[in-house]
Amino acid sequence: MSRSVLLVACALGVTALGLGISLGSRYAALDEGTVIAAYAERYARETGGRAGDCVGRPGTGRVWLTIRCTGPEPRAYAISRWGNEIDSGALAPGEI
Secondary structure (H helix, E strand, C coil): CCHHHHHHHHHHHHHHHHCCCCCCCHHHHHCHHHHHHHHHHEEEEEEEHCCEEEEECCCCCCCCCCEEEECCCEEEECCCCCCCCCCHHHCCCCCC
């Protein structure tokens, strides 16, 4: 194997390792309370409601958490295990 091929393979390996550690630590550090608080604050900021109007519950299927907010503009957020909002149009009936 030539030296340049070996260097490229090592560089790709180090990059993959760094990405894996970065994403893994983010996944491990994500907890329900932090996610619920973040979406409750988003709700309050966007609607003028209160963060206390929101409650989180375990989801089903691809949905890790379902956060429902009542108040001036009721909303429901479907959250993946990575903390991202899942588009409600992409969910099967009963997932939110």
